Amino acid sequence: MPTVSARIVSALLPATTEVFGVMGNGNAHFLDAVMAAPSLHFTAVRHEAGAVAAADAYHRASGRLAVATTTYGAGFTNALTPLAEAVQADIPLVLVVGDAPTTGMRPFDVDQCLVAKGLGATTFTVSAAQPGAAATAAIEHALRHREAVVLAIPYDLAAADAPDEEPAAAPTPAPLVHPSAADIEHAAALLSTAERPLILAGRGAWLSGAGDAAARLAGRLGALTATSGLGAGFFGDDPAALGIAGGWASERTAQLIEQADVVLVLGARLNQFTMRFGHSFHPGARVIQADLTAGPTSPAVTDFLHADARLTAEALLAAVGPRTDAARWSDTAAEAALNAHDAREDGDAAAPDGRLDPRSLCRALDRMLPADRTIVQDGGHFIGWAPGYLRVPAPNRLLMVGTAYQTIGLGFPSAVGAARALPDSTVVLCTGDGGALMALADLDSFIRTARRAVIVVFNDAAYGAEIHQYAVRGIDSGPMMIDEVDFAAVAAAFGARSATIAALEDLTAVEGWLDSDEDGVLLLDCKISQQVVAPYMQEIVAVATGRR
Numbered sequence: 313m314p315t316v317s318a319r320i321v322s323a324l325l326p327a328t329t330e331v332f333g334v335m336g337n338g339n340a341h342f343l344d345a346v347m348a349a350p351s352l353h354f355t356a357v358r359h360e361a362g363a364v365a366a367a368d369a370y371h372r373a374s375g376r377l378a379v380a381t382t383t384y385g386a387g388f389t390n391a392l393t394p395l396a397e398a399v400q401a402d403i404p405l406v407l408v409v410g411d412a413p414t415t416g417m418r419p420f421d422v423d424q425c426l427v428a429k430g431l432g433a434t435t436f437t438v439s440a441a442q443p444g445a446a447a448t449a450a451i452e453h454a455l456r457h458r459e460a461v462v463l464a465i466p467y468d469l470a471a472a473d474a475p476d477e478e479p480a481a482a483p484t485p486a487p488l489v490h491p492s493a494a495d496i497e498h499a500a501a502l503l504s505t506a507e508r509p510l511i512l513a514g515r516g517a518w519l520s521g522a523g524d525a526a527a528r529l530a531g532r533l534g535a536l537t538a539t540s541g542l543g544a545g546f547f548g549d550d551p552a553a554l555g556i557a558g559g560w561a562s563e564r565t566a567q568l569i570e571q572a573d574v575v576l577v578l579g580a581r582l583n584q585f586t587m588r589f590g591h592s593f594h595p596g597a598r599v600i601q602a603d604l605t606a607g608p609t610s611p612a613v614t615d616f617l618h619a620d621a622r623l624t625a626e627a628l629l630a631a632v633g634p635r636t637d638a639a640r641w642s643d644t645a646a647e648a649a650l651n652a653h654d655a656r657e658d659g660d661a662a663a664p665d666g667r668l669d670p671r672s673l674c675r676a677l678d679r680m681l682p683a684d685r686t687i688v689q690d691g692g693h694f695i696g697w698a699p700g701y702l703r704v705p706a707p708n709r710l711l712m713v714g715t716a717y718q719t720i721g722l723g724f725p726s727a728v729g730a731a732r733a734l735p736d737s738t739v740v741l742c743t744g745d746g747g748a749l750m751a752l753a754d755l756d757s758f759i760r761t762a763r764r765a766v767i768v769v770f771n772d773a774a775y776g777a778e779i780h781q782y783a784v785r786g787i788d789s790g791p792m793m794i795d796e797v798d799f800a801a802v803a804a805a806f807g808a809r810s811a812t813i814a815a816l817e818d819l820t821a822v823e824g825w826l827d828s829d830e831d832g833v834l835l836l837d838c839k840i841s842q843q844v845v846a847p848y849m850q851e852i853v854a855v856a857t858g859r860r
Contacts, residue, residue, distance in 0.1 A: 313473040316443040316465065317345040320408065321352065323447035326482040327377040327455070329353060330732055331408075332366040332725075336383025338410015341470035343381065355732055355761060358753035360390035362725030365713050366757075367405055368398050369729030372711045373686065375519070376733075377404055377455060377483075384410035384467065388424050392431065393719055398460035399432040400716035406454050411437065411464035428462045435462040440469055444477040456486040489604060491619035491627055499576070499600050499615060499624075500631035506574035506598075508641045509535035512557055514586075515542035516579020516603060517621040518707040523547075525625035526578055532632060534640025536649055538569055540580040541712065545704040552642040555653020558586040559848030560699045562656040568649060570594050576628070577601040579621035582610035585848065589855045656700060661816055663841030668813065670694065670770060670840045674701030676819055677768065680826040685709065686737045688730050690723025690751070692744035693776030696846020698768075702740070709737070721750030724758050731762040738829075739765040745794055746775045752802070759808050759833045766826065767808075767835040769799045772842045779842055780849045781856065796839075803835035810835040 314322075320342060324331075331346050331354045333339065346352050357363050360382040367378035378398070382391050388409045398405045412421040425435040436450035450463040503509055511530045513522065527547060530537050537547045538557040547553035554565040561569065566588070575597055580586060582601065593599060593612055601608055602617040602624035617624055642649065659671025674697045687702055689695055691714040704710045713726040723743035730739050739762055748755075748769055758765065770776075773796040774789075783789040800810035811822050813836050819826075825834060853859075 315341065315345065316438060316440065316469045316472050316474045317342040319444040319474045319477060320438065320447040320463070320465070321345040321349050322479070323444045323451060324379060325349065325351060327451050328379050330355065330367070330370055330376070331379045331381060332357060332370065332729065333363040333381035334358070334360050334383070334387060336387045336410065338384035338387065338465070338467060338470070339381045339408065342408055342465060353732070355728060355757070357725055357728060357757040359725070360387045361394050361722065362728065362751070362754040362757060364391045364394035364398060364405070364407060365722040365725040366729035368394060368401070368403050368713050369688065369711050369726040370733045371403055371405065372713070373708050373730050373733035375708070377406065377451065379406050379408065381408040384412065384424070385420055385422060389422065389427070392427070393717070394713070394722055395428070395433060395460060396431045397714055397717040397719060397722070402458040403460055404454040404458050405460040406450055406463050407460065408463045408465065410470065411466050413468040414466045415468065424462070424464060433460050433462050435464055437464045438466065438469060440472055441475065442477060443469070443474050452483050455483045488620050488623060489618060491602065491617045491624045495617045495619070496627045496631050499617065500628055502574050502598050502600060502615070503533055503576060503628065504632050506533070507639055508571050508573045509533045510538060510569060510572035510575045511535050511578065512538045512540070512575055512580055513543045513546045513578045513621070514540040514580025515707055518543060518546055518579070520579060520620050520622040522578055522622035522625045525622055525629055529625050529629045529632070530642070532629065532634045534635045534642045536568060536572070536642055536645060538565065540586045541699055542710070543580060543707050544699060544710045545706040551646065551650050553653070554649060556699055558588050558592055559851055560696065562653055562700070564648065564652045564655040566592070568645060568652060572597055575599045577613070578625060579603060581605070582612065587612060588851060659844070663843050665841050665843055667839050667841040668815070669844055670697045671701065671844065672816060673813070673838055673840065674698060676816055677826070678702050680819065680823050681740060681766065682738045682827065682829065684737050686711070686730050686734050686739050688723060688727045688739060688741045690714065690726070690741070690743035690747040691718065691720035692747050692770070693780055693846060693849055694742065694744050694770035696848050697770070698742045720744065720747035723747050724751040724754040727758045727765065728754060728761045731758065731765065735763050741765065741767045743767065743769055744776060745769060745771040745773065745797060745799070748799060749794070749797065755803065756806050759806050762833050764829065764831050765833045767803070767833065769835065769837050770840050771796070771799060771837055772840050774842055776842060777849065780845050781853055784853065785857065799835060799837040808833040808835050810837065813838045
């Protein structure tokens with residue numbers, strides 16, 4: 313007779329092929345059942361936080377359900393930070409965990425359901441009578457509501473015999489939300505009469521498959537286009553595409569976006585970074601937001617459509633006629649718009665202190681790295697460089713697990729998930745020295761998992777974000793400093809290739825490998841300056857100190 317754990321695995325089979333985790337007492341029987349399922353692949357990571365981060369990144373890159381697993385107690389609580397990130401980032405994720413036995417809590421148990429609830433994650437607890445039904449319910453909830461959930465297996469049930477149940481059916485997708493005819497008519501009128509229309513797309517537009525309709529709508533309106541950070545690459549290399557809006561925008565991109573008189577926002581939440589703390593759009597602009605949220609997500613929104621991004625773009629495409637007059641903004645602004653995203657400072661060969669200028673470093677790396685790349689970002693001050701200087705092929709090729717919750721230390725395990733989702737792509741992990749040290753256990757996991765990868769450590773011997781936000785205001789910088797680590801030596805000890813990059817000339821030794829398709833993992837320990845401050849960080853400091 314199948315066990316409770318086997319029934320849970322059967323429920324997972326229609327939804328995913330990947331499970332990420334760390335084995336312990338509470339999930340040993342579940343993982344035994346996973347290993348017995350031919351269509352499931354298990355990737356072992358070294359820290360429970362890494363299990364959830366890897367599963368999260370796998371979903372962002374592949375679009376499939378994220379599944380992670382840990383043991384009960386300490387294994388579960390170790391995974392809370394990335395679980396909070398998945399909740400806040402709307403990631404359909406199922407965290408399968410052991411839990412206290414049905415007979416009651418033991419001295420080392422905690423109320424895991426209550427803890428998960430505090431993060432915003434719903435817990436589904438497996439019963440002896442219908443384990444498959446509980447698992448199916450958890451999966452359905454995660455996918456239908458785009459939420460992270462916990463599936464708890466009481467310790468005394470994991471290996472118990474399970475009664476017969478109906479086979480698990482493939483999860484049914486959530487019904488699409490159509491825009492109302494009145495909303496489309498109103499939005500179409502605004503866009504049709506706009507002199508400087510702009511379409512801004514986010515991750516929601518990518519997930520809905522709005523790319524073709526949004527591009528055709530922009531062409532019909534003569535609109536310029538831009539994206540949120542999570543929508544990077546959505547409009548490809550179109551000449552009218554300005555790139556990322558907000559704090560990662562080039563000066564030219566920011567100026568053009570601020571000129572728009574009507575902005576159509578498709579599947580972007582308009583957070584403080586996209587909005588540059590309220591300064592991205594002209595104060596008089598009409599901002600039309602189409603999103604699945606219950607209402608507008610920014611005070612800048614003047615017109616809100618509760619609707620799917622693709623369906624909205626398609627309906628607007630049918631409702632507006634082509635602009636044939638001389639007022640097509642994409643034509644009149646063509647010279648200014650062309651390659652606007654790349655119109656940013658190249659940086660110097662070296663910063664005033666003699667260390668690397670991260671801008672010129674990223675320019676050089678962008679020329680050397682293969683076009684088929686997936687960029688994975690850890691958190692930290694350095695996030696101002698890669699999205700601005702490294703070309704991103706599509707929204708699922710820039711993964712920033714940790715951004716929603718503003719955490720660092722999830723880079724190495726996030727790269728594990730990316731490597732499993734996109735094995736043919738070169739995974740480019742960008743991390744800081746602080747985040748790399750925090751996640752060091754899963755450097756091993758990444759090296760074991762990736763077919764081909766480049767790790768760029770922005771090593772400034774400090775917690776850079778804190779230096780630029782607080783040391784400049786007179787706060788003691790001692791706790792912000794990090795003794796300089798030889799990450800090249802660490803990576804070599806783990807079995808990777810490595811090189812120390814103290815000057816741009818040092819890249820010459822690895823240029824051939826970077827431009828090749830040779831398998832392996834290469835870590836670049838890049839000694840960057842603390843003196844070059846990312847523009848987005850300058851904005852944060854200006855707002856915090858009242859200068860803006």
